[in-house]
Amino acid sequence: MCSINNYEYYKNHKICVRCGQEDAERNHTMCLECIMKSREYSLNYARKHKKEIQEKSRVRAKKRYYQLKEQGICTSCGKRVSRNNKVLCNQCSARINYRKRQEYLLNVYATKRIYEIRV
Ligand SMILES: [Zn+2]
Numbered sequence: 001m002c003s004i005n006n007y008e009y010y011k012n013h014k015i016c017v018r019c020g021q022e023d024a025e026r027n028h029t030m031c032l033e034c035i036m037k038s039r040e041y042s043l044n045y046a047r048k049h050k051k052e053i054q055e056k057s058r059v060r061a062k063k064r065y066y067q068l069k070e071q072g073i074c075t076s077c078g079k080r081v082s083r084n085n086k087v088l089c090n091q092c093s094a095r096i097n098y099r100k101r102q103e104y105l106l107n108v109y110a111t112k113r114i115y116e117i118r119v
């Protein structure tokens, strides 16, 4: 059992908060072995809960989208100011437009071929 008090105590004394035995690594709250273990654990966790994590990150992305939109910042790069009332900055909108155009053209070619086959 690791209570919050223990956590603070170990942290302040530079002792690993996970095992409470070894000295913590520099700039970490855990010893090297525990860092490795917890890394492995989180990888396993990610593998097991893939769907959940995806859903969570989807929700987070959505939230981020609305926050950025509200602040008038590009929702794609999250860095540059978006164009007047748009959700994208100049660079991102140019990039996305280009990609959309490519997709559109591919789509046109694809449907054209199907059309020709039908005839
Ligand atoms: Zn440890």
Ligand SMILES: [Zn+2]
Pocket: 074, 075, 076, 077, 078, 079, 080, 088, 089, 090, 091, 092, 093
């Ligand atoms: Zn952008």
